[in-house]
Amino acid sequence: MKFGIVVFPGSNCDHDAWYAVTHNLGHEAEFLWHDSESLNAVDAVILPGGFSYGDYLRCGAIAKFSRIMRAVERFAREGGLVLGICNGFQILVECGLLPGALIRNRGLRFICKQVELRVETINSPFTSEFQKGQIVRIPIAHGEGCYYADPRTLDELEAEDRVAFRYVDNPNGSLRDIAGILNAGRNVLGMMPHPERASDPLMGSTDGLLVFRSMVAALSHASR
Amino acid sequence: MSAITPELVAAHQLTAEEYERIVRLLGREPTYTELGIFSVMWSEHCSYKSSRLHLKKLPTKGPYVLQGPGENAGVIDIGGGYAAAFKIESHNHPSFIEPFQGAATGVGGILRDIFTMGARPIAVMDSLRFGPLDDPRVGPRNRRILQGVVAGIAHYGNCFGVPTVGGECVFEPCYNGNPLVNVFALGIVRQDRIFYARACGIGNPVVYVGAKTGRDGIHGASMASAEFTEESKQKRPNVQVGDPFMEKLLLEACLEAMETGAVVGIQDMGAAGLTCSTCEMGSRGGTGVEIELSRVPQREAGMTPYEIMLSESQERMLLVVQRGREEEVFRIFRKWGLDAVAVGEVTGDGMLRVKHNGEVVAEIPSRALADEAPVYDRPRTRPFRTAPMEGPEFSSHDLTADLIRLLASGDLCDKRWIWEQYDYMVRTNTVLGPGADAAILRIKETGNSLAMALDGNGRYCYLDPRQGARLAVAECCRNVSTVGALPVAATNCLNFGNPERPEIMAQLVEAIEGMGEACAFFETPITGGNVSLYNETLGEAIYPTPVVGVVGLMKTGLPVTPAFKREGLHVMLVGGLGACDDKRFGATQYAKVIVREIWGLPPLLDMDYEKRVQAAIREIVGEGLAESSHDVSDGGLAVALAECSLGGVGAEVDLPGDDRPEFVLFHEGPSRIVISTAQPDRVERIAARHGVEFLRLGHTVRGALRIRQRGRLLVDCSVEQLRRPWESALEEALRG
Numbered sequence: 020m021k022f023g024i025v026v027f028p029g030s031n032c033d034h035d036a037w038y039a040v041t042h043n044l045g046h047e048a049e050f051l052w053h054d055s056e057s058l059n060a061v062d063a064v065i066l067p068g069g070f071s072y073g074d075y076l077r078c079g080a081i082a083k084f085s086r087i088m089r090a091v092e093r094f095a096r097e098g099g100l101v102l103g104i105c106n107g108f109q110i111l112v113e114c115g116l117l118p119g120a121l122i123r124n125r126g127l128r129f130i131c132k133q134v135e136l137r138v139e140t141i142n143s144p145f146t147s148e149f150q151k152g153q154i155v156r157i158p159i160a161h162g163e164g165c166y167y168a169d170p171r172t173l174d175e176l177e178a179e180d181r182v183a184f185r186y187v188d189n190p191n192g193s194l195r196d197i198a199g200i201l202n203a204g205r206n207v208l209g210m211m212p213h214p215e216r217a218s219d220p221l222m223g224s225t226d227g228l229l230v231f232r233s234m235v236a237a238l239s240h241a242s243r
Numbered sequence: 244m245s246a247i248t249p250e251l252v253a254a255h256q257l258t259a260e261e262y263e264r265i266v267r268l269l270g271r272e273p274t275y276t277e278l279g280i281f282s283v284m285w286s287e288h289c290s291y292k293s294s295r296l297h298l299k300k301l302p303t304k305g306p307y308v309l310q311g312p313g314e315n316a317g318v319i320d321i322g323g324g325y326a327a328a329f330k331i332e333s334h335n336h337p338s339f340i341e342p343f344q345g346a347a348t349g350v351g352g353i354l355r356d357i358f359t360m361g362a363r364p365i366a367v368m369d370s371l372r373f374g375p376l377d378d379p380r381v382g383p384r385n386r387r388i389l390q391g392v393v394a395g396i397a398h399y400g401n402c403f404g405v406p407t408v409g410g411e412c413v414f415e416p417c418y419n420g421n422p423l424v425n426v427f428a429l430g431i432v433r434q435d436r437i438f439y440a441r442a443c444g445i446g447n448p449v450v451y452v453g454a455k456t457g458r459d460g461i462h463g464a465s466m467a468s469a470e471f472t473e474e475s476k477q478k479r480p481n482v483q484v485g486d487p488f489m490e491k492l493l494l495e496a497c498l499e500a501m502e503t504g505a506v507v508g509i510q511d512m513g514a515a516g517l518t519c520s521t522c523e524m525g526s527r528g529g530t531g532v533e534i535e536l537s538r539v540p541q542r543e544a545g546m547t548p549y550e551i552m553l554s555e556s557q558e559r560m561l562l563v564v565q566r567g568r569e570e571e572v573f574r575i576f577r578k579w580g581l582d583a584v585a586v587g588e589v590t591g592d593g594m595l596r597v598k599h600n601g602e603v604v605a606e607i608p609s610r611a612l613a614d615e616a617p618v619y620d621r622p623r624t625r626p627f628r629t630a631p632m633e634g635p636e637f638s639s640h641d642l643t644a645d646l647i648r649l650l651a652s653g654d655l656c657d658k659r660w661i662w663e664q665y666d667y668m669v670r671t672n673t674v675l676g677p678g679a680d681a682a683i684l685r686i687k688e689t690g691n692s693l694a695m696a697l698d699g700n701g702r703y704c705y706l707d708p709r710q711g712a713r714l715a716v717a718e719c720c721r722n723v724s725t726v727g728a729l730p731v732a733a734t735n736c737l738n739f740g741n742p743e744r745p746e747i748m749a750q751l752v753e754a755i756e757g758m759g760e761a762c763a764f765f766e767t768p769i770t771g772g773n774v775s776l777y778n779e780t781l782g783e784a785i786y787p788t789p790v791v792g793v794v795g796l797m798k799t800g801l802p803v804t805p806a807f808k809r810e811g812l813h814v815m816l817v818g819g820l821g822a823c824d825d826k827r828f829g830a831t832q833y834a835k836v837i838v839r840e841i842w843g844l845p846p847l848l849d850m851d852y853e854k855r856v857q858a859a860i861r862e863i864v865g866e867g868l869a870e871s872s873h874d875v876s877d878g879g880l881a882v883a884l885a886e887c888s889l890g891g892v893g894a895e896v897d898l899p900g901d902d903r904p905e906f907v908l909f910h911e912g913p914s915r916i917v918i919s920t921a922q923p924d925r926v927e928r929i930a931a932r933h934g935v936e937f938l939r940l941g942h943t944v945r946g947a948l949r950i951r952q953r954g955r956l957l958v959d960c961s962v963e964q965l966r967r968p969w970e971s972a973l974e975e976a977l978r979g
Binding site for chain 1: 394397401402403404486487488489491492579580662663664665666667668669670671673674685687799801
């Protein structure tokens with residue numbers, strides 16, 4: 020499988036995602052420049068963490084207008100797998116591929132720490148390799164990760180089984196402890212925690228690798 | 244053009260003698276712009292005029308050193324064809340005036356120093372010192388400074404994408420008016436791709452890249468070379484404003500440009516901005532540089548040559564590019580959306596020639612600026628100290644309560660509130676992060692790992708600068724050894740008061756000599772660093788505070804951390820109990836927090852013994868015998884045992900010896916490491932082979948810490964009783 024990792028000016032977890040995919044997962048990955056119109060026929064897209072365009076104006080607000088996002092939106096509409104991590108999640112909500120918003124952490128400070136997540140659904144191409152209800156350790160590192168949406172949207176996400184991960188001990192004030200959500204088509208996942216930082220035994224957890232393994236499983240199933 | 248009056252010379256912080264020297268070097272009166280250029284280049288900050296003579300006493304060579312002092316950063320061989328570039332930089336003065344931007348640009352400045360060498364920064368550590376948060380007079384200001392500094396470091400490092408993997412944070416009243424912000428950064432570079440700040444090849448274009456030049460930070464370097472007075476509060480415009488996003492783009496663009504092979508030399512514009520970069524590159528390259536200021540990208544209209552030359556706007560670099568290959572370089576900077584403009588060229592006449600719209604506004608021999616700055620052998624007496632040699636009578640009513648108070652004190656309490664605001668994991672190399680004795684970073688390029696530690700101890704150095712500096716080096720090397728790494732090189736940051744006071748100058752010289760002795764002994768040459776003088780407000784100097792950063796090499800593997808992991812293991816003290824007396828107890832945390840005094844002398848260090856203890860612990864950890872490992876330092880043995888217990892598994896130990904219990908529990912004698920192990924016999928054999936004392940203190944137990952001395956119970960509490968005050972102290976103090 021070939022993963023495409025988008026590089027915006029200011030992305031800084033792009034290499035980490037690349038390393039997790041190529042070294043820890045053992046698949047191919049290539050960087051996609053923000054100014055490119057093509058996704059180079061990759062099998063799945065990762066929007067990595069970082070501070071795209073300096074996060075000026077609002078996190079992800081400028082990245083939404085980059086050329087590559089037109090291609091990513093098209094890819095997502097056609098059912099392609101898109102994983103947005105941290106800043107990538109912020110970009111996905113900014114461009115409407117996912118509902119809601121990510122606002123300042125409740126404590127108004129940046130938080131970097133290992134956290135526990137509960138896997139809420141395994142009915143998705145990103146979570147099929149987990150057990151439902153499994154508690155996993157995947158770190159967060161963000162200043163604006165408090166998930167916010169109106170009650171109807173939250174109800175809808177829950178009714179449609181689109182909450183992928185919840186925090187066991189909510190670190191940032193996210194409504195209903197939401198850490199990651201799926202789109203209606205279940206082919207787009209946005210999550211604030213960093214699975215690429217939990218893909219190597221040296222980093223203290225390999226739970227994040229299951230996100231990538233699930234994607235590989237879904238893709239190989241589809242290509243069969 | 245302004246006439247050069249004695250008042251103008253004095254306003255530039257140049258002495259009459261220095262001005263005469265300028266006139267002699269030029270063979271004429273300087274222009275106003277030239278005066279400005281000389282004033283920043285000859286400032287203490289840029290010229291090291293008070294310290295240079297003594298810095299020569301530091302060892303700078305060794306088997307691992309590829310580049311010693313004199314470049315933007317030191318470089319060492321880490322094997323596999325790769326090298327590590329690293330250095331410490333201080334941003335003390337700006338952080339007092341504007342904590343957020345002062346600290347942020349401190350991080351930005353040292354990161355540029357690292358990637359100027361062609362190295363990608365992979366880790367940062369910070370040594371922070373503030374006035375006490377509960378100071379009755381200036382506590383609120385100290386809290387604001389700490390919060391601003393931490394937020395500034397977080398803002399810059401997190402956005403740039405470099406992990407902040409550890410450091411130290413200490414509180415003393417002497418830092419009330421002079422907080423210290425020292426940033427230690429390290430990057431990785433292929434040995435055949437190291438870049439130097441040299442202007443070579445006559446006729447090669449000099450290219451300005453990065454942010455535009457504005458009026459910010461003019462005279463920042465001179466500001467950092469003067470004491471604080473009431474007027475300093477008006478120096479806010481001298482503090483620069485950082486943009487970490489711009490720096491991230493600059494990093495990527497510079498590394499990509501270096502890959503082309505078209506870049507001949509590169510220098511960042513830090514202190515003294517365009518002035519420093521042009522004349523230092525010329526001086527190092529043995530050439531001259533000619534620039535045309537009208538081509539310099541400017542943020543605002545109507546800037547004078549003086550302002551353009553002295554601006555300290557951030558995120559700017561100067562490149563020397565092979566003639567004919569400019570377009571290759573320009574293309575890369577365009578891709579990253581950055582300005583890149585040829586502003587001049589390398590010349591053969593050794594002059595820094597600055598033109599503005601074709602007219603020459605400054606013409607100075609590069610060497611005069613960079614290498615012929617005055618060097619002072621400033622008079623010195625005995626190191627300043629007012630502390631007595633003898634301490635007061637004291638005796639503890641409740642040693643358990645003392646221990647809990649110590650753990651909840653500013654220097655020893657949990658600093659999680661600080662380091663959780665830093666992204667300490669980005670780049671996925673952090674094998675061991677903040678809160679441990681040393682940080683460990685795996686190096687993806689080589690398959691090996693590096694350890695880094697950062698230490699200083701102003702109290703020890705105040706009582707005896709020479710011994711204090713030796714102890715700082717010993718502790719830093721011990722921290723690196725405690726996680727199993729071999730210390731191979733060091734960088735330093737020398738924070739002192741006004742060197743024109745002989746008793747302060749004496750502190751500086753003693754500390755440099757002590758540091759030199761220890762670095763030579765521990766085989767950790769100093770590859771570069773920084774000197775920050777004039778850390779005084781209204782005549783009150785800080786404690787002499789040399790800070791040292793040490794880098795160690797090790798194999799990659801799961802880390803050995805301080806916390807006891809499971810019950811039933813042997814708790815051992817490698818190095819033995821050590822010794823103490825009344826005098827040597829006066830610098831301890833116990834003296835500070837419980838007795839509330841400072842007296843006597845710092846702990847006694849036997850460097851030869853220390854080195855053997857470090858060799859022993861490296862072998863013990865390297866053989867996989869230690870399930871936990873933690874050095875005994877601030878707070879002594881009881882605090883070290885408590886720190887090992889905070890994860891939930893405590894210990895039950897019985898100490899030998901007849902010393903009074905306060906000494907046994909809390910003295911800070913060096914050369915001691917607490918480990919837990921299932922194989923005490925093998926540990927003992929290793930220790931014995933190195934000629935190192937070892938003690939079996941007891942066992943790990945669930946949820947409690949009990950310390951006896953020859954059977955007599957001294958400390959008895961649950962881990963929870965220790966953990967809660969330790970965990971909550973900093974946040975509570977910040978709430979005021």
